[in-house]
Amino acid sequence: MKIATFNINGIRARAAALCDWLDEAKPDVVLLQEIKSVDDAFPRAPFEERGYRVETHGQKSFNGVALLSRLPVEDIRRGLPGDEGDEQARWIEATVIGTQAVRVCGLYLPNGNPAPGPKYDYKLSWMRRLKTRAEALLKGEEPALMAGDYNIIPQPEDAKRPETWQDDALYRPESRRAWRDIINLGFTDAFRARDQGPENYTFWDYQAGAWSRNNGIRIDHMLLTPQCADLMSDCGIDAEIRGRERPSDHVPLWVELDA
C-alpha cells in the first residue's frame, strides 16, 4: 500500500497537475492539504475516473483537507477532536483496507505566524489536541499514521538556512518541543527512518528563486505508530515536480507499506 501526503495549494488550480502525478506515482491513498475549496466545488471527476474515492473536509477560501483512495475506506472522521468551537478544516481520518487495515490521518497544522501572538497560541493549542489524538492512536496498538503539512522544521538540517528561521513559528523552540513531545510518545518520522541526510526538503517558497537555489525546508511529515513502522518498506519525496509549470510550493511525500 502506497500512501502519500501533498499540500496542493488550491485543488482547482492544480487538479490537472495532480492527475499527472497520480498517473506516474500511482499511490493507493493521497492525503491532500490546502484544497482551498468547499466540498461541493472540489473537482471530483478526474480522480473518480482514475478509480479514486474522494472524501473531502473543505472550507471556503482557506485550509481544507481531503483523502483520495483506490482501496476500500471505512469509518471516515472529519475534524480534530478537542475543540468543538474550532471552525478550521485541518483534519480528516479513515481506515484503509489493504492486505490489512491501516488508520490514516491527514492533517494541516496551523502555520502560527506571526509569533508570538494569537495565531501562534492557536498553533500550540492545536498541537496539544494532536498529541491527545496521537496518544489514542498508540493505545490502539494497530498500524496507523498521521501525515500532512506539519508546518514544523524539526532540526537545523531540515532547512537550507536554519538561521533565517530562528524566530519563525515553524522553528521556534516551543513548536519544536511540541513536535518532540509527540515523536517521543513512540512515533517514527518515516522519512528520517529512511534517510538521515541533509538537503531533503518538501517546500520551497515561490519567491526569490528558492527552488533553483534549493533554499527549502522539510515541513511535511509522516508519523507512524510502531505497528505501522514495522510495515514500512520505503519512503521518499517526489521533489522533481516542484520544477514543473505552475507547481504547488510543496511536493509529495510518500511511504510504501507491506499492507
Add this chain to the structure above:
DNA sequence: ATGCCTCCCCGAGGGAGA
C-alpha cells in the same frame, strides 16, 4: 526584506501563506 509569488475571494486589490 515590514515578503521578491501565488492562491483565494470574484472581477479590485487585499488577506494568507511560510
